[in-house]
Amino acid sequence: MSVQWLIDGAIQGSVLALGAGGVTLTYANLRFGHFAHGELVAAGGYLALATVGLLGGAVPALGAALGPTTVSGALLVGTLVAGAGVAALALLLERFVYRRLRARAAGISAVMASFGVSMALRALLESAFTSSPRYYSEELSIAIERGGVRATPDQLLVAATALALLLAVHLVLGHSRLGRSMRAAAENPALAAVTGIDVGRMAMASWIVVGLLAGVTGVAIGVLGQVRPAMGAELLLPFFTAAVLGGLGSLPGALVGGLLVGLAESWAVATAGSEWRGATAFVIFVAVLGLRPGGLFGRPA
Amino acid sequence: MTALEVRGLVAGYESGAPAVRGVDLVVRAGEFVAVIGPNGAGKSTLVRAIAGVVPASAGEIRVAGQDLGKLPAYRRARLGLGFVPQTENVFAALSVRENLVLVAECAGRPAAAGIEVALGAFPELAPLLGRPAGVLSGGERQRLAVARALIAQPRVLLLDEPSAGLAPPVVERLLATLRALAAEGLAVVLVEQNVRAAFAVADRVELLVAGECRLAGSPASLAADPAFAAHYLGVPRPGAPA
Amino acid sequence: MTIDLAGLLAYAASFGVLAAINVVICLSLELQWGRAGLFNAGVAGFVAVGAYASALLTAEPAAGHLAGPGLPVIAGLAAGSVTAGALSVAVGSLARRLRGDYLAIATFGAAVVLELLLRNLTPLTGGPLGLAFIPRPFAGLADRPLAFALASFAWVGFIALVLYVGIGRLVDGPWGRTLRAVRDDERAAASLGKSPVRFRLEAFALGGALMGLGGALKAHTLGFIAPEHFPPTLTFQVWAMLVLGGAGRRQGAVLGAVLVTALWSATDLLLAFFVPAGAQAQLAPLRIVVVGALLALGLLWRPRGLLAERLRVSRYL
Ligand SMILES: Nc1ncnc2c1ncn2[C@@H]1O[C@H](COP(=O)(O)OP(=O)(O)OP(=O)(O)O)[C@@H](O)[C@H]1O
Ligand SMILES: [Mg+2]
Numbered sequence: 025m026s027v028q029w030l031i032d033g034a035i036q037g038s039v040l041a042l043g044a045g046g047v048t049l050t051y052a053n054l055r056f057g058h059f060a061h062g063e064l065v066a067a068g069g070y071l072a073l074a075t076v077g078l079l080g081g082a083v084p085a086l087g088a089a090l091g092p093t094t095v096s097g098a099l100l101v102g103t104l105v106a107g108a109g110v111a112a113l114a115l116l117l118e119r120f121v122y123r124r125l126r127a128r129a130a131g132i133s134a135v136m137a138s139f140g141v142s143m144a145l146r147a148l149l150e151s152a153f154t155s156s157p158r159y160y161s162e163e164l165s166i167a168i169e170r171g172g173v174r175a176t177p178d179q180l181l182v183a184a185t186a187l188a189l190l191l192a193v194h195l196v197l198g199h200s201r202l203g204r205s206m207r208a209a210a211e212n213p214a215l216a217a218v219t220g221i222d223v224g225r226m227a228m229a230s231w232i233v234v235g236l237l238a239g240v241t242g243v244a245i246g247v248l249g250q251v252r253p254a255m256g257a258e259l260l261l262p263f264f265t266a267a268v269l270g271g272l273g274s275l276p277g278a279l280v281g282g283l284l285v286g287l288a289e290s291w292a293v294a295t296a297g298s299e300w301r302g303a304t305a306f307v308i309f310v311a312v313l314g315l316r317p318g319g320l321f322g323r324p325a
Numbered sequence: 326m327t328a329l330e331v332r333g334l335v336a337g338y339e340s341g342a343p344a345v346r347g348v349d350l351v352v353r354a355g356e357f358v359a360v361i362g363p364n365g366a367g368k369s370t371l372v373r374a375i376a377g378v379v380p381a382s383a384g385e386i387r388v389a390g391q392d393l394g395k396l397p398a399y400r401r402a403r404l405g406l407g408f409v410p411q412t413e414n415v416f417a418a419l420s421v422r423e424n425l426v427l428v429a430e431c432a433g434r435p436a437a438a439g440i441e442v443a444l445g446a447f448p449e450l451a452p453l454l455g456r457p458a459g460v461l462s463g464g465e466r467q468r469l470a471v472a473r474a475l476i477a478q479p480r481v482l483l484l485d486e487p488s489a490g491l492a493p494p495v496v497e498r499l500l501a502t503l504r505a506l507a508a509e510g511l512a513v514v515l516v517e518q519n520v521r522a523a524f525a526v527a528d529r530v531e532l533l534v535a536g537e538c539r540l541a542g543s544p545a546s547l548a549a550d551p552a553f554a555a556h557y558l559g560v561p562r563p564g565a566p567a
Numbered sequence: 568m569t570i571d572l573a574g575l576l577a578y579a580a581s582f583g584v585l586a587a588i589n590v591v592i593c594l595s596l597e598l599q600w601g602r603a604g605l606f607n608a609g610v611a612g613f614v615a616v617g618a619y620a621s622a623l624l625t626a627e628p629a630a631g632h633l634a635g636p637g638l639p640v641i642a643g644l645a646a647g648s649v650t651a652g653a654l655s656v657a658v659g660s661l662a663r664r665l666r667g668d669y670l671a672i673a674t675f676g677a678a679v680v681l682e683l684l685l686r687n688l689t690p691l692t693g694g695p696l697g698l699a700f701i702p703r704p705f706a707g708l709a710d711r712p713l714a715f716a717l718a719s720f721a722w723v724g725f726i727a728l729v730l731y732v733g734i735g736r737l738v739d740g741p742w743g744r745t746l747r748a749v750r751d752d753e754r755a756a757a758s759l760g761k762s763p764v765r766f767r768l769e770a771f772a773l774g775g776a777l778m779g780l781g782g783a784l785k786a787h788t789l790g791f792i793a794p795e796h797f798p799p800t801l802t803f804q805v806w807a808m809l810v811l812g813g814a815g816r817r818q819g820a821v822l823g824a825v826l827v828t829a830l831w832s833a834t835d836l837l838l839a840f841f842v843p844a845g846a847q848a849q850l851a852p853l854r855i856v857v858v859g860a861l862l863a864l865g866l867l868w869r870p871r872g873l874l875a876e877r878l879r880v881s882r883y884l
Contacts, residue, residue: 057668059608059675121863128870135671136806137866139608143803144859147852154849201430204423208416214378215416217398218408220431220477257799261679264672272668299687306676313661313669 028173029294030287035179037286038186039244043259044266044278044285045190046237049197052273053210053230054126059138060117061238061263063145064110065256068242070153071109072102073251076160092168092177094161095247102160103243110242111235117141118231123224142257149253157250182244187279189240193233194275206230262289262305269312271319280320284308327390328354328512329375329406329481334384336374337536343382344370346536352481352512357504359523360516361557362533368516369411371533372483375514376408377401388481403431407479411486411516414470417459421450421469424458425476432477443472446502463490471499481512488519500526520557524548532557573713580716586828587720587727588784593808593824594727594734594817595777601814602738603770604750606671609658609678610778610805615685615797616654617647617779618786619692622701625787640704644726644783651779652772659771678802685794697793701786719788726784730777735817746770800855804831807862813872822874827858 050058079098080087086097125134165176197203209216209226266285270277292304331350337343344367373379377398386394429439447468488496517523524544532540599605621643662670705718748756749763812823834854
């Protein structure tokens with residue numbers, strides 16, 4: 025068997041890591057499993073698509089692909105729009121749905137609401153854009169071949185961006201005043217408040233970071249594949265699995281977890297067939313729960 | 326000058342009757358007030374309500390004349406109201422250093438100054454700076470919690486049984502530190518189970534029973550009250566069987 | 568449009584069948600969430616397992632793509648419940664302490680994988696086309712729509728009623744009291760020698776089995792099933808039913824099930840009669856938005872549902 029599956033797995037894994045990073049951050053800072061993360065991702069995909077449609081038509085120079093990739097200048101702008109737009113969407117959800125539910129003793133009602141939000145957002149996307157797939161570019165990214173393995177410039181760009189973004193978020197949250205305050209507010213809101221931290225604002229800041237990650241995740245998936253209303257929801261299970269595998273709440277954990285799940289999926293596809301890709305994550309999830317419920321980097325629960 | 330002025334404070338939890346029913350508490354700058362009372366009297370609820378962690382349903386809370394009663398807890402903290410809760414009073418997942426730095430940052434002070442203040446009060450925290458606060462022993466944790474509150478340089482400091490679980494010499498040093506801070510103008514409200522310790526440091530003692538202030542006065546005057554002395558100081562009532 | 572009384576009655580009866588099945592499923596979720604505080608994000612998967620198990624066991628050997636043993640429908644219903652119950656034990660044991668978000672992810676994941684299996688294990692499940700020729704009780708009446716609808720409503724409604732009463736007995740009995748104690752204060756219950764994990768697993772398994780029964784009922788009233796009969800939106804509808812009606816009370820589950828089924832059918836009719844065919848595909852997803860908004864509003868404004876659980880102080884714990 026060729027080692028091509030390793031490359032494919034690492035590339036897919038970097039995208040999963042990006043999604044898992046959003047899930048794990050929501051869990052760490054907002055204290056619940058957010059089942060609508062997939063729809064935040066899809067919203068990012070469509071926001072970038074709309075931007076490409078508008079800008080690419082209006083400013084032809086922006087429509088052209090950059091270097092060997094199929095990514096256009098318009099899509100780069102679209103990525104920013106996706107990040108900012110999804111952050112705004114997440115803030116709206118926090119304001120009108122999650123804020124009050126998170127405060128409840130029965131924490132699961134926020135999870136339940138996120139389930140409803142997920143269905144509703146996906147239905148809205150379907151209604152607005154239909155469920156047929158869309159693409160950022162008509163062009164094909166031509167694979168580069170080195171030593172018998174292939175990767176397209178698009179794939180390399182996406183993987184590098186994903187890793188860089190995760191690393192940046194990790195550094196900022198780990199070593200900045202904002203990150204410390206966010207962690208403090210998540211752990212003990214009452215103590216944070218009497219320390220002088222505006223806990224509500226920290227939650228909003230967390231949603232902004234989560235929205236940013238989700239928006240970029242959507243663009244990443246769209247560049248490598250298709251833009252569809254279910255593009256994020258289909259990956260929710262791998263996102264969660266990667267986050268749990270790495271240890272819920274840990275960004276480096278999400279990165280490693282994402283890569284491992286990506287590699288496992290790719291291996292399963294290479295050996296068992298592509299229809300079983302979706303089951304791989306669940307098998308890993310089951311194994312983690314059985315063997316090491318705290319994940320690789322998490323504290324034992 | 327009046328540092329803290331609480332008038333007619335009523336506060337409690339969703340379930341049941343209010344735990345604090347119309348408490349008045351006035352503390353001058355530099356004054357050291359001890360709040361004592363039986364378990365469940367509402368002492369913690371009183372200081373929590375002043376700090377803004379438990380909502381007050383009636384009453385006024387003023388710090389240096391400014392009405393804080395309607396402000397969220399974090400604004401009160403920034404306006405000079407310090408609070409050391411009875412439990413869960415450090416961030417377990419953050420390192421000791423981060424715990425200290427966080428308060429300094431929130432108070433707009435340099436991180437180094439914050440650590441200096443903390444180590445000045447409790448030098449024994451120095452070797453622990455790198456550890457997660459969650460692994461500290463009970464006594465170490467209490468010291469970190471008090472150190473955190475000192476860094477912000479509050480006008481009014483509320484402490485909810487900070488001496489619980491500390492060895493007697495450490496308690497003595499803690500109380501001496503608070504006494505010294507009061508001498509520099511800090512208004513201290515100390516909730517304390519150990520009545521003797523409270524009497525030793527406080528300028529004034531408030532006795533809280535069932536959410537109401539039953540007695541208040543200087544330690545000397547309270548000690549002279551035979552009913553109080555019998556109940557809280559273990560002084561035998563004249564004529565009672567030994 | 569002439570008003571046809573028999574047609575209207577037949578419509579009402581088939582609505583009743585739908586509502587009764589949803590009542591069964593919602594009662595099972597009520598057991599899991601309302602009584603035991605267990606979050607199940609994969610209801611559709613457990614329902615599907617019951618439906619497929621029952622369908623496979625009851626289909627006639629001659630039915631074509633699958634050589635069924637042709638067992639009677641009642642055996643199918645039992646088998647569907649047992650299969651779904653066993654699956655619940657398996658999934659429940661995964662999230663060992665059956666708490667919080669891990670259980671949510673485990674059930675969600677189980678449903679994802681089940682759907683994958685239904686679509687891909689074609690020799691067994693018929694793949695995307697699903698299974699047909701599933702025996703329907705009173706199928707002899709099928710050419711008289713009114714009689715058939717009424718007969719279907721009678722037997723499905725009867726089962727729902729039996730479950731309603733049976734679950735009532737169970738949750739008001741000693742088992743239900745312990746369960747409530749475990750839900751409300753795990754540590755206190757554990758200190759009295761009740762194993763919280765065991766009671767939760769029992770509630771989860773029983774709830775899962777009843778979801779399977781609901782699925783089996785669906786199979787034997789429709790006569791054919793396919794993966795798209797058990798989409799993730801089904802899970803979400805059942806949750807909306809329970810949250811709207813009020814968890815912690817069987818009456819709430821029933822009310823919620825009937826209301827959401829009615830809302831769903833009403834929007835179906837509205838779409839069919841008032842929206843041009845071209846726009847239907849675009850507007851159909853909006854029904855989910857309506858139910859989603861209801862769910863969110865219910866959680867926010869009436870977190871205990873229309874019929875809230877009566878608070879009670881247990882005499883035993
Ligand atoms: N979080 C809470 N929710 C509901 N009731 C509470 C809560 N905290 C305290 N109470 C109740 O409020 C009353 C006052 O409690 P509080 O903690 O203020 O007493 P305390 O004087 O600090 O006691 P202790 O000396 O034991 O610390 C008690 O009856 C207690 O049961
Ligand atoms: Mg107390």
